[in-house]
Amino acid sequence: MSSATSTRQAETVERLFAAGLEELREVGHEALTIRSVAARAGVSSATAYTYLASRSHLFAELFWRHLTEAPGPATGGSRAERVQEAVRGLTTRIAEEPALAAAVTPALLGSDADVARLRLRIGAEFAARFEAALGDGAEEAVREALLLAFSGALLQAGMGLMTYDEMADRLAPVVAVIVRERRIEPVEME
Amino acid sequence: MSSATSTRQAETVERLFAAGLEELREVGHEALTIRSVAARAGVSSATAYTYLASRSHLFAELFWRHLTEAPGPATGGSRAERVQEAVRGLTTRIAEEPALAAAVTPALLGSDADVARLRLRIGAEFAARFEAALGDGAEEAVREALLLAFSGALLQAGMGLMTYDEMADRLAPVVAVIVRERRIEPVEME
DNA sequence: CGTTGCGCTGGACACGTGTCCAGATTAGAA
DNA sequence: TTCTAATCTGGACACGTGTCCAGCGCAACG
Numbered sequence: 001m002s003s004a005t006s007t008r009q010a011e012t013v014e015r016l017f018a019a020g021l022e023e024l025r026e027v028g029h030e031a032l033t034i035r036s037v038a039a040r041a042g043v044s045s046a047t048a049y050t051y052l053a054s055r056s057h058l059f060a061e062l063f064w065r066h067l068t069e070a071p072g073p074a075t076g077g078s079r080a081e082r083v084q085e086a087v088r089g090l091t092t093r094i095a096e097e098p099a100l101a102a103a104v105t106p107a108l109l110g111s112d113a114d115v116a117r118l119r120l121r122i123g124a125e126f127a128a129r130f131e132a133a134l135g136d137g138a139e140e141a142v143r144e145a146l147l148l149a150f151s152g153a154l155l156q157a158g159m160g161l162m163t164y165d166e167m168a169d170r171l172a173p174v175v176a177v178i179v180r181e182r183r184i185e186p187v188e189m190e
Numbered sequence: 191m192s193s194a195t196s197t198r199q200a201e202t203v204e205r206l207f208a209a210g211l212e213e214l215r216e217v218g219h220e221a222l223t224i225r226s227v228a229a230r231a232g233v234s235s236a237t238a239y240t241y242l243a244s245r246s247h248l249f250a251e252l253f254w255r256h257l258t259e260a261p262g263p264a265t266g267g268s269r270a271e272r273v274q275e276a277v278r279g280l281t282t283r284i285a286e287e288p289a290l291a292a293a294v295t296p297a298l299l300g301s302d303a304d305v306a307r308l309r310l311r312i313g314a315e316f317a318a319r320f321e322a323a324l325g326d327g328a329e330e331a332v333r334e335a336l337l338l339a340f341s342g343a344l345l346q347a348g349m350g351l352m353t354y355d356e357m358a359d360r361l362a363p364v365v366a367v368i369v370r371e372r373r374i375e376p377v378e379m380e
Numbered sequence: 381c382g383t384t385g386c387g388c389t390g391g392a393c394a395c396g397t398g399t400c401c402a403g404a405t406t407a408g409a410a
Numbered sequence: 411t412t413c414t415a416a417t418c419t420g421g422a423c424a425c426g427t428g429t430c431c432a433g434c435g436c437a438a439c440g
């Protein structure tokens with residue numbers, strides 16, 4: 001029966017992802033190999049490759065799962081407060097699994113179809129959270145700036161220029177600059 | 191004599207970098223191999239590896255060279271105009287070699303010592319240009335926001351979410367939001 | 381005109397990636 | 411219980427990475 005077989009398959013996949021996360025925590029993403037994950041999951045490498053398109057796909061999927069298990073953003077407070085809250089929520093969540101965060105940045109640059117799919121989903125998730133926090137009527141450029149700054153912070157952290165723990169603190173004033181309400185007339189000095 | 195021998199070495203290195211750039215343009219970074227670059231440079235792969243620590247190092251070095259050959263930022267106009275100009279200058283320069291841009295994003299995430307060195311230099315170059323454009327007395331958070339948004343744009347382009355040609359257009363309104371002079375009293379609505 | 385030494389060569393190595401497939405296992409249907 | 415089909419296995423494959431090293435060749439120096 002299809003539900004039974006798909007149960008078997010689903011269990012194998014779950015075992016692989018669980019093993020992948022453990023392996024990632026223990027040896028880091030540079031030392032992780034698909035074969036070591038397969039061994040940890042008690043499965044042959046050929047089987048691993050039927051479910052994991054690539055190392056990058058594994059990382060992207062783990063990241064996506066980790067991300068979507070995060071609590072949704074709070075809804076109270078001012079606009080700026082909600083956005084700060086959304087950013088802090090995301091960074092905190094990401095900082096919980098530093099090895100995963102370090103793995104996913106290069107992984108998402110891959111060109112697999114599976115990676116491309118997850119990349120879009122992850123980007124959309126970020127965008128949706130900022131959108132929700134900003135509320136209606138937010139300038140397009142503000143949304144974009146927020147997303148780009150957040151992506152940039154992830155990149156810098158991925159490069160080791162800051163730790164994932166520092167991200168929240170570095171991002172807070174940046175977010176304040178971007179999201180601060182302003183009168184329409186910009187004042188050019190000099 | 192050391193200047194003679196170092197001339198020979200310097201020529202080999204130059205040949206390798208030139209071959210690397212040609213190869214990159216012709217086959218793209220995914221298909222480029224160190225050995226194919228070596229062959230194009232008319233050099234053995236062992237020799238290539240004495241000068242190139244890794245594929246990533248090659249890309250980072252090529253990017254750095256490309257970047258620093260760019261004309262310096264203009265100095266005229268208002269603050270916002272100078273910053274826009276600086277951003278446009280960088281994006282234009284980067285967009286000139288799309289294959290290189292695509293290659294460098296993943297490359298800079300590597301953990302080689304040589305890559306780490308170049309990563310810092312490249313980051314410092316971006317920062318210096320924004321710094322110069324902003325002038326003295328710019329809020330720290332504004333500089334940081336600019337750098338993060340720019341990095342974010344590079345990342346998104348590297349992921350294929352926008353082309354390098356689109357970068358300038360997408361970035362302009364974002365930069366405007368970040369760099370716009372504002373009165374000190376933020377106005378919170380709602 | 382040797383001799384010295386630096387830079388280059390060729391080719392082997394260990395290792396990881398991702399692919400493939402014939403055959404063993406397993407679970408559920410008849 | 412026996413059959414059937416989905417799953418999984420073991421192991422080979424082609425390929426790229428980056429390392430290593432014994433030895434070759436050439437240019438400059440004595």
